[in-house]
Amino acid sequence: MAILHGSWCMTSKGSFFLWGETWRRVPSESFYSEAIFPYPFALNDTELLTQPLLKNIGLSNIPSQQIIALPTDISESGKLTPIYSATTNIPKSYLYPWQITGIRLNPQQAFQFLQSLPLNTVITSDSDLGEDLRFWSHIARWSLDLLARSKFLPGLIKQSDQTIISQWQPLLDSAIDQARLLRFAQQMPRVCRVYQELIAGDSLAINLPLSAQDIIINFLSVIIDQQVRNIAKEVDQKAIVSLPIWQKWLKSLGEKENTINAELTEIESLETTLKNWTAPLQYSLSEQNLFSTAFHLHPPTEYNPNWQLEYCLQAIDQPEFIVNSNIVWNHPVDSFNYRGRTIKHPQETLLKGLGLASKLYPVIETSLQQARPQSCSLNPLQAYEFLKSYAWRFTDSGLGVILPPSLANREGWASRLGLSIKAETPKLKTNERLGLKSLLNFKWQLSIGGQTMTKAEFDRLVAKESPLVEINGEWVELRESDIRSAKIFFSQRKDEMTLSLEDALRLSTGDSQMIEKLPVVNFEAGGKLQELLNTLTNNRNSEPIPNPKDFQGELRPYQARGAGWLSFLEQWGLGACLADDMGLGKTIEFIAFLLHLKEQNSLENPVLLVCPTSVLGNWEREVKKFSPTLKVMVHHGDKRAKGKNFAKIIQDKNLVITSYPLTFRDEKELQGVTWQGLVLDEAQNIKNPDAKQSKTIKNINASFKIALTGTPVENRLSELWSIMDFLNPGYLGQRLFFQRRFAIPIEKYGDTDSLKILRSLVQPFILRRLKTDKDIIQDLPEKQENIVFCPLTTEQATLYQKIVDDSLAKIDDAEGIQRRGMILALLV
Incomplete structure (x- = not known):
């Protein structure tokens, strides 16, 4: 498997060098530390361009050479042994320059390529991403974030030949961006810092690693300049002769040619004008200070009914490190040490931050009239206004904001006014089953801040007419919209509220839910519902079924658990995807499951199995081999039954096997039968929801549905949606909703929160075990290998x-x- 690498090169115009490597035996002739050799693991240009990730973007760049210092084992005799990047136990090594053939991308190509890289861990079976490429894909997405927030400024670079270069520059003035820069600089893979300039002659030398921050800022500067120019050039501009220097500069910011010739006096005048314009930001632009001004919001106390906004300094790279303003005012020096850290320009930093904050939030201006301002007093409405409308502005402008813990996560629902629900399954009649749409018995209560309340207690809170209320020592937000929804709920809708098993499953997996416009902030399941949810969320520990009496063989422990899991979901009327690794015996588990149903006298109607045409005969042989008592029929060939004759023939059958192509050719026959189960082997055959085959299969009704596949997701998450829509229709929402909610955020932006929620939603219905799993490998026999040579005639x-x-x-x-x-x- 090939590993793709790449990193930013700080050349005059900037470029991204892309290369790849794959393990191969190092030639028997040894390398000695006398010259720079071609890196033996590197892909050549043909191999590189045929990698799946590069074929899709149509690169045709001319191959380029780059010297990179890579970990190398150097013996005492000078023999070189390059170390493959995927090696786990790396011996003691040295950096040695190797010559690598790759592709050099210009900034626009680099930006498009990095944007195309998914952020998930597994890319394809043929190639993987090195940690350096993964790193730069995150930096490219950060540049997108800066562009979306308009975090860039026009600037100029003065040259020695009385010319200037106009350039758009990133503006990293917020605490978030400064902390992000520090974090990215610390996480930059070492290989990104050891790209070398081409060495003339035969001299052997490597440069010291470049500064990680310098490389990142250079990349952001070039990429942002490129992207803003692409937008600016679309703005219509009239050509004017003899423009003043500043107008020439403005015009060049939207053109490809960014070099301006001018007199020295004109350049100095423009430079002065720009400095005056960006004066409020010069401190952020010129120096990356590790401390910023912060504002700590304290709730009322027994002795003070107002909120206090305390001024302090906060470490950008360690938010919990706080220096209160009293300590700052007591140290009128350029720098001082505090709790093991050096704080530079403490008073200047605090005053600059207070000055900026007063422009954003004029309420604090009065407190700044003091010689040594330390805090500002706010009434409850002012505190709420600061929390809702100004805290994010402070953060976006490079100021720190520290809130009480219960108010820090305003997007979360734990501290919001909402519903606390306790649910359980209703009493079922004989042979009645629950499904995802089945309604549950439940009780509800209003809850805020983790505490339930009665209608009278709710009315008392509302009567305070304060957006911030204290519940058991914690301050929570009482939103006007939630109060309105609660009043409407009490007066009109409380008796119409319903809760389905699907809703309960979503709530138990952490997916956010709204009921009558009120968030469900707490959910508890009782009785059999709790047992169901526990089993679904921990499907690897399902109760195994005993070896069926008529089963010709012995189930391995994990196979018995797999068949038991299928039986459990069948009892509840839920669809199941058995996605065990190839060779673990999905066929055996399904056959044992059918025999188990037959032994329980639960197999009342035939089960339809749809599989690829090539394995029809194999399925028939396997069923007859392991379960000769099952009545099986293969529906295939020119002489297959049609019309009413088909329904008559299958009446006494337990299993009917057919192929995917016949599902739409014999659509009427298959949809006219009452099937107890519908099973898809190689279920990835319905991964395209728009295919006629997929639509036809989803229209076949059955009491339970099972998908057998070793690859529930091959390329896109939409394939998973299609299989889940077959098993449990509507569970993952409509297709467009799924694309917006999960597919795009995960595939394009690497949204780990959405991935976590999606995984928790589908995990109850997908059982996937690998041969390498600890609880599986111990059940398998020793691996046997027989080498059989097949020579050509x-x-x-x-x-x-x-x-x-x-x-x-x-x-x-x-x-x-x-x-x-x-x-x-x-x-x-």
């Missing part, structure tokens, strides 16, 4: 050699891209 060898010779002759005569294409055609 004389005729085959002659034909093969003739094709090779003819192809090589044609390749020798070809040139350029045609030659590469012929080599690729010969390989595949």
Whole structure:
């Protein structure tokens, strides 16, 4: 498997060097530390361009050379042994320069390529991303975030030849961005810092690693300049002759040519104008201070009914490190040490932050009239206004904000006014089953801050007419919209409220839910519902079924658990996806499950199994081998039953096996039968929800549905949605909702929160075990390998050699891209 690498090179115009490596045996002739050699693990240009991630973006760049200092084992005799990047136990090594062939991307190509990289861990079966490429894909997304927040400024770079270069520069003035820069600089892979300039002659030397912050800022500067220019050039501009220098500069910010010729006096005048314009930001632009001004909001106390906004300094890289203003005012020095850290320009930093804050939030201006301002008093409405409208502005402007813990996460629902629900399953009639849409018995109460309340207690809170209320020593927000929803709920809708098993499952997995516009802030399940939810969320510990009496064989422990899991979901009328690794016996588990139903006298109607045409015979043989008592019929071929005859023939059958193509050819016959179960083998065949085959299969009604597949997701999350929509229709929402809520955030932006929620939602219905799992491998027999050689016959060898010779002759005569294409055609 190939590993793709790449990093930003700080050249004059900036470039991104892309290369790859794959493990191969190092040539028997040894490398000695006398010269720079080609890196033996590197992919050549043809191999690199055929990688799946690069084929899709159509790169045709000319191969380029780059010297990179990579970990190398150097013996006492000078023998070099390069270390493959995927090596786990790396021996003591040194950095040694190697020559690598790759592709050099310009800034626009680099931006598009990095944006195309998914942030999930597994890319394809043929290639993977090195940690350096993953790192830069995150930096590229940060540049998008800066562009979306308009965090950039126009600037200029003065050259020695009386010219200036106009450039858009990133503005990292907020505490979030400054902390992000520090964190990214600390996390930058070492290989990103050891790209070397091409060395003239045979001299052996490597430069010291570059500054991580310098590389990141250079990348952001070039990429943001490129992207803003692409937008600015679309703005219509009239050509004016003899423009003043500042107008020329403004015009050049939207053009490809960014060099301006001017007189020295004009350059100095423009430079002064820019400095005056950006004066409020010069401190952030010129120096990356590790401390920023912060504002700590304290709730009322027994002796003070007002809120206090305390002024202090906060460490950007360690938010819990606080220096109160009293300590700052007592140290009128350029720097001082406090609790093991050096604080530079403490009073200047605090005053600059207070000055900026007063422009954003004029309420604090009065407190700044003091010689040594330390805090500002706020009434409850002012405190709420600060919390709701100004805290985020402070943060976005580089100021720190510290809130009480219960108010810090305003987006969370734990401290909001909402519903606390206790639910359990209703009493079921004989042979009645629950489904995802089945309604549950439940009780509800209003809750805020983790405490339930009665209607009278709610009325008392509302009567205070304060947006911030104290509940058991914690301050919580009482939103006007939640109060309105609660009043409407009490007066009109409380008796119409319903809760389904699907709702309960979503709530138990942490997915946010609203009922009558009120959030569900707490959910408890009781009785059999609790047992169901526990089993669903921990499906690996399902109760195993005993070995069926008529089963010709012995189930392994994990197979018995798998069949038991299928039986459990069938009892509740829920769809199941058995996604065990290839070779673990999904076929055996399903056959044992059917026999178990038959032994329980629960197999009343036939089960339809749909599989690829190529395995129809294999399924029939496996069923007859392991369960000869099951009545099985293969529905296939020209002589297959049709119409009413089909329904008559299958009446006494337990299992009917057919192929995917016949599901829409014999649509009427299959949809006219009352099936007890519908099972899809190789369920990825319905991964395209728009295919006629997928739509037809989803229209076949059955009491339970099972999907058997070793690859529930091959390329896109939409494939998972299609399988889940077959098993439990509507559970993951409509297709467009799923795309917006999960697929796009996860695939395009690497949203780990959405991924976590999606995983928790589908995990109850997907059972996937691998051969390498600890609880599986101990149940497997020792691996046996039989090597069987299959030599070519004389005729085959002659034909093969003739094709090779003819192809090589044609390749020798070809040139350029045609030659590469012929080599690729010969390989595949």
